[in-house]
């Protein structure tokens with residue numbers, strides 16, 4: 001794809017995934033580079049979530065590979081990949097619905113940090129000082145995503161749009177090096193979508209980490225992404241700048257074909 005010569009953070013080569021006779025991904029090549037928001041778009045069932053599931057180790061391709069900063073992730077387990085700094089949100093929000101928003105963030109942070117600590121053999125249990133540091137970092141995320149009013153609320157009682165926000169906060173609380181977002185605006189009204197787009201841009205500005213954004217809403221994609229990859233029936237049919245993609249006849253066809 002064009003116009004970004006920054007270092008490749010995630011390199012996907014020939015990624016192919018099957019479920020029985022269904023070719024969910026077919027030799028997909030994709031690069032996520034330093035300093036970009038890369039959108040992945042495509043009709044329902046195109047394979048967008050499958051790509052994220054391969055990146056974070058839920059699915060394993062039968063062919064192709066995924067390199068993260070040159071390291072092959074393809075055979076690693078999800079918790080190992082998370083410990084390397086790849087965090088994601090889920091299309092079907094995955095939170096502890098009986099816990100408060102704050103406790104969900106603390107839980108994510110602890111699970112993640114425990115791996116980090118064990119790998120580094122630095123300490124064996126969080127001390128009080130560390131606990132306070134975790135809490136401070138979680139509170140910063142609460143501020144950033146304007147969650148003050150919901151921080152103590154049980155997640156299961158929150159409206160859908162706010163649960164999506166907690167899910168984003170949960171991913172952020174893992175202090176990610178790359179953020180993978182699976183339809184963070186799905187099912188939201190216009191105002192909620194605008195808020196979510198603003199939060200994603202704020203995260204991008206503050207953390208300077210690459211963000212992979214799977215999204216259906218073309219207006220959102222055009223507004224906030226730097227590059228776009230288009231999938232259709234498991235194949236990458238186009239890639240480039242948002243403006244190029246918008247006018248690509250194959251892309252228009254894939255979307256109109258869906259209607």
Ligand SMILES: Nc1ncnc2c1ncn2[C@@H]1O[C@H](COP(=O)(O)OP(=O)(O)OP(=O)(O)O)[C@@H](O)[C@H]1O
Nearest residue numbers: 019022024042043044045046047048049050051091
């Ligand atoms: N675990 C699974 N078992 C069987 N088939 C699957 C599984 N996961 C995905 N698929 C199939 O793989 C194809 C791609 O699915 P995927 O979820 O990646 O689509 P998507 O682009 O994310 O679509 P949507 O926009 O609806 O979320 C679909 O046909 C889907 O039914």
Ligand SMILES: [Mg+2]
Nearest residue numbers: 048049050091
């Ligand atoms: Mg999906």
